[in-house]
Amino acid sequence: MNSKIFFIICTFSVVLFSNKILTQTRQNVTGRVIDFHDSSPLPGVNILLVELRLGAATDGKGNFIFKNIPDGNYTIRASFVGHQTVVEKITVPLEKDVEIEMIESAIDLKEITVTGNPLETDPKNIAQTTLLLSKLDLQVKRKSTLGETLNFQPGISIRSNGTATSYPVIRGFSNNRVLILEDGLRIGDLSNASDDHGISGDGSTPEKIEVLRGPASLLYGSNAIGGVVNIITDIIPQSVPQFFDGSIIIEGSSVNNEYLGSAHLNYGIDKLSFHGNYFRRDGNDYKISGGSKVLNSDFKSDGYQLGAAFHPTWGVTGLSFSEFNSEYGIPVNQSEEGGEGPIYLDMSKKQFRFLNELSSIKSFIKSLSLKAVYQDYKHKEISRTTGEVGTNFGLKTFSADLSFKHEPFFNKLNGVFGLWGLNQSYTVEGEEAFTPNADYLAFAAYFYEQADFNPLYIQFGARYEMNKSDIPSAILSDSLFQEKNKNYQSFSGSIGIVYNLTEQLSIYGNIANAFRAPTVEELSSFAIHEATLSFDIGNRNLLQENNLGFDLGLRLIKGNHSAEINVYYNSIKNFIYRSNAGLFYPEEEGGSGFPGFNDSSGIPVFIYSQAEASLYGVEGKARYEFFRGFSTTVIFDYVRGKNESNDTNLPQMPPLRFSIEQRYATDYYWGGIQWKLVSEQDKTAPNEEPTKGYGLIDLYAGFKLITGRFAHIFDLKAENLLDQSYKDHLSALKEFTFMPGRNFELAYKFIF
Structure with a gap:
């Protein structure tokens, strides 16, 4: 079996499980996001209607809208820099506008990591050590390379041969023992082969960075020892x-x-x-x-x-x-x-x-x-x-x-x-x-x-x-x-x-x-x-x-x-x-x-x-x-x-x-x-x-x-x-x- 046959099998499997889209009545979903402490509106909050994968952001008055939403039960997830993520259930049609209160906090208790966590388990119930860099933490730590961005996080240092070639070192493991992924798949370069090879990506690209510390071959295979x-x-x-x-x-x-x-x-x-x-x-x-x-x-x-x-x-x-x-x-x-x-x-x-x-x-x-x-x-x-x-x-x-x-x-x-x-x-x-x-x-x-x-x-x-x-x-x-x-x-x-x-x-x-x-x-x-x-x-x-x-x-x-x-x-x-x-x-x-x-x-x-x-x-x-x-x-x-x-x-x-x-x-x-x-x-x-x-x-x-x-x-x-x-x-x-x-x-x- 070669890679082409493998790809054909995977694609055929996807087709087998596809189903048709149902037609339903549709209505607008409107809402407002405010600060928990003083009820002031929060502009720029990211709002996700999870089941339909629809995204929106609040305007200067904290308002948001989703248009033409089918009747049904949905989950709304609101995330904002410096605040705890809020998850709420709604039913469409709405009886009244959605109102979301967000608590200012240095720690986000509801942000989920997906690396090494395919079931999206609550972070406090994961048996391995994970790290998530996002929002203000990523904004403050972001550098030109991935290694520099992660340096001085717990257990993470960098090996380098100049400012363009830094590579993460996790618990003393580096190069071919630390696996770099992009959206869950291998990055496909030679950065893990030698100290003079840089990572083929820029520090401005990530929306967030997740790190799984410790052996991870179970889900990701060879090269994930560290x-x-x-x-x-x-x-x-x-x-x-x-x-x-x-x-x-x-x-x-x-x-x-x-x-x-x-x-x-x-x-x-x-x-x-x-x-x-x-x-x-x-x-x-x-x-x-x-x-x-x-x-x-x-x-x-x-x-x-x-x-x-x-x-x-x-x-x-x-x-x-x-x-x-x-x-x-x-x-x-x-x-x-x-x-x-x-x-x-x-x-x-x-x-x-x-x-x-x-x-x-x-x-x-x-x-x-x-x-x-x-x-x-x-x-x-x-x-x-x-x-x-x-x-x-x-x-x-x-x-x-x-x-x-x-x-x-x-x-x-x-x-x-x-x-x-x-x-x-x-x-x-x-x-x-x-x-x-x-x-x-x-x-x-x-x-x-x-x-x-x-x-x-x-x-x-x-x-x-x-x-x-x-x-x-x-x-x-x-x-x-x-x-x-x-x-x-x-x-x-x-x-x-x-x-x-x-x-x-x-x-x-x-x-x-x-x-x-x-x-x-x-x-x-x-x-x-x-x-x-x-x-x-x-x-x-x-x-x-x-x-x-x-x-x-x-x-x-x-x-x-x-x-x-x-x-x-x-x-x-x-x-x-x-x-x-x-x-x-x-x-x-x-x-x-x-x-x-x-x-x-x-x-x-x-x-x-x-x-x-x-x-x-x-x-x-x-x-x-x-x-x-x-x-x-x-x-x-x-x-x-x-x-x-x-x-x-x-x-x-x-x-x-x-x-x-x-x-x-x-x-x-x-x-x-x-x-x-x-x-x-x-x-x-x-x-x-x-x-x-x-x-x-x-x-x-x-x-x-x-x-x-x-x-x-x-x-x-x-x-x-x-x-x-x-x-x-x-x-x-x-x-x-x-x-x-x-x-x-x-x-x-x-x-x-």
Whole structure:
């Protein structure tokens, strides 16, 4: 069975469950949203008529309207920055206008995460640790890249090779152990393969970001050993706007003279909805403390997304097309000479998506979801000095996920089951190619169930997955490598328990095993990687990784206060790691160790190896609202990674971190200060240099101005206010330069 047959089966399954639309009498639904404390109208509130997927926003007087609504029972969901989400039931025809009162709060008790939570369970009843960044939190933390946006959330740090290449690190796991999704499907680029590869997306795109910390192979397969980051967008609209609306953003930063311009547009007519957006972002070399610039750290990117959806009574079906382009430099040590000089990457990705969701199916299957995507990703590594292309990379991806929700068993057991498939073609060409080409094929079947014995909740599931890698013969560094085919079969499972000690306090635990198949870089590298200035050596005898993870946590959600602390332990069998061999690759052969390598000078050699390993730690977050609008947030995390085979530390482990943030926010203005502390990291791997600790202070403030039906939002941020010189332990640049110095950022958003 290949990917085309899999797609045909999925599509045919959707058609089988389609049903006809019924004609009903229709009426308008009108309402008003006010503040709970003083009954003042709230403009700009997002209103969703859930069953019909209709969207609206309140005007300057807090009023909203849905036109031509069929008679029946409906759910209205109202969400607004700085307020708790409100969910109300209504019956059409209405006896009177809907009136919604919203409570100002730093904590939203009713906002649901969908990543790792296919049943949309109440957040306090989930057995794994999740994170949701949306509304004001996302507005305040939003940066040019996904990694920078998430940095300093509990358990999340970043690895980077310049400002354009940051990638999330979750509990010490990164690259191919942290899976990046966009609307539930893999992002389809090479950002997880190397420190010099950036994520093919811009920080202005997400509507919200969800993170699942800990093993997540059950629902998402290989590469989710450490966790999952899901970028939620509105590329395929999930609701029909009642009017033409959108937003325009203009933004600038001082540390690298960066600017951003973007526009988001939405339109709806009857049961059709349309979305389009465009952005362009440019940045020069960034400045460190004192004003010196880091050579070749500049970047520029642009892209657009177009999507359309049809919203009949039985669900939604939609299509989208998007394109992303980026050029960015890899910073270099100006004191060292040789090679071909600075390198920059020229990246592009085109993407087609398809979505079909059927709800209210009157059978054992009560709903169905089919997601599919085709992605064509390319990037070139080019000499800044000569303009010569050293390496061409390509990755073509087709993936699909078909899932079914079933009716409850015994009124207690709800669940979902499904099929998943992936087909990838990876190519690398050029004189400096450091791996052969490869083709990947994977299929999986899975199920996930939740038993409700309130106050006890049990969540469990299993997944069976087959992975196949075909690596053709290749000549690398004048050495011939024979064709190699690798097959991996994996079974993963998890079981979690949540027990509500009180209405607000719960304890939870989760045990999960996850897996990861080796990548072509880990299996077959044998050449200089010019972008990272290293000679990488793969190992074709690598086995698949297996992780057994344990989580135990305590969660408090009470009114305007929340707190969560959890400890975790991961035991990884056949852990694959890249370590400094203490050898160098010279221009001419000679020396000791491997043929062609020496122990004195040249390009450092890195080798992929395997060992028994463990990663364990603790993380926590608490937010307390002392009085209306005034809140304090405390975050801390610590992780330790050990190579159990030789009792040494694993490389690139984040140090102990602590932050405290003070915020005051109302409907129309907000401001805050955050103090970040990072300890020294002296628990390093062999041949890995330690780094010193540091402290940073960030400030932010903003206000919203309403003029008729329009809103104007102004934001000002000051990052690294004291202009500290510091080195991040996970940065590839720590050997020769510092992280960015003081930065001021000003943004204007026009909402219409």
